[in-house]
Amino acid sequence: MTGFCNMVIISLFNWIYILSFFVVYTADAGVQNHHVDKQNNSKRLLMDENYYTIMSRLDNLTKEVEALKKENALLRHSPIAFLAELTKTVSGQNHQIHFDQVKVNIGNAYYPSHGNFIASVNGLYQFSITACSTANHYVVLELTVNTSVVGKVLAGDTGYDECSSKTFLIQLSSGDDVFVQHKSQGDYLLSASAYGFPSFSGVLLRAL
Incomplete structure (x- = not known):
């Protein structure tokens, strides 16, 4: 009977050992799996972070390239410049001045038959006007954009006899109509080659 009891006890110890080994193995496997999952999650977060960082930088670079392309296109815009002179004296009031002798018309934006310059592109323009008048008379010329x-x-x-000039910087939109008129101040616009003809000129400084 004692021998039988000893065998039972030994068997119980064997089972306890086997069960304890299984519990330890399972726990260790769980820890390893948790560690692997944690590593995978860390890698996934790192990859996601790198992805969004790269995409953000790519988006910024794309915007910079587009801005540079636009700026380059504006800088490469065809030049626009004109110079026209008045070869006939104008007296009285309420005249739009037709500067009839065209010396320069790069871009063909000045129309001598009407005396108008029409902006072909949005931009910053420079205009100059030279006016002349005879003794005991005066004239005021007005640079006009559309109706202003x-x-x-x-x-x-x-x-x-006297001549004077002024220069103006104006930001225009494409299609704006620019011309010179003499409305009601003064009554004599002198045209004489001896002094240099009255003139109207303009140039596109920068497209915008």
Whole structure:
């Protein structure tokens, strides 16, 4: 009987050993799996972070390239410039001045038959007007954009023929109509080659 009891006890110890080994193995496997999952999650988070960082940088670079392309296109815009002179004296009031002798018309934006310059592109433009008047008379010329007077130039003297010039910087939109008129101030716009003809000129400084 004692021998039988000893065998039973030994068997129980064997089973306890086997069960304890199984529990330890299972726990160890769980720890390893948890560690692997944690590593995988860390790698996945790192990959996601790198992906979004790369995509963000790529998006910024794309925007920069597009901006540079646009700027380059504006810088490469065909030049626009004109110079026209008035070869006939104009007296009285309420005239739009037709500067009839075209010396330069790069871009063909000035129309001598009407005296108009029509902007072909949005941009910053520079215009100059030279006006002349005879002794005891004066004239005021008005630089006009569409229907608005944006600048004036005065010429005249009580004792001498006199010429004067002014330069204007104007931001225009494509299609804006620019011309010179003489409305009601003064009454004599002198055209004489001896002094240099009255003139109207303009140039595109920068497309916008």
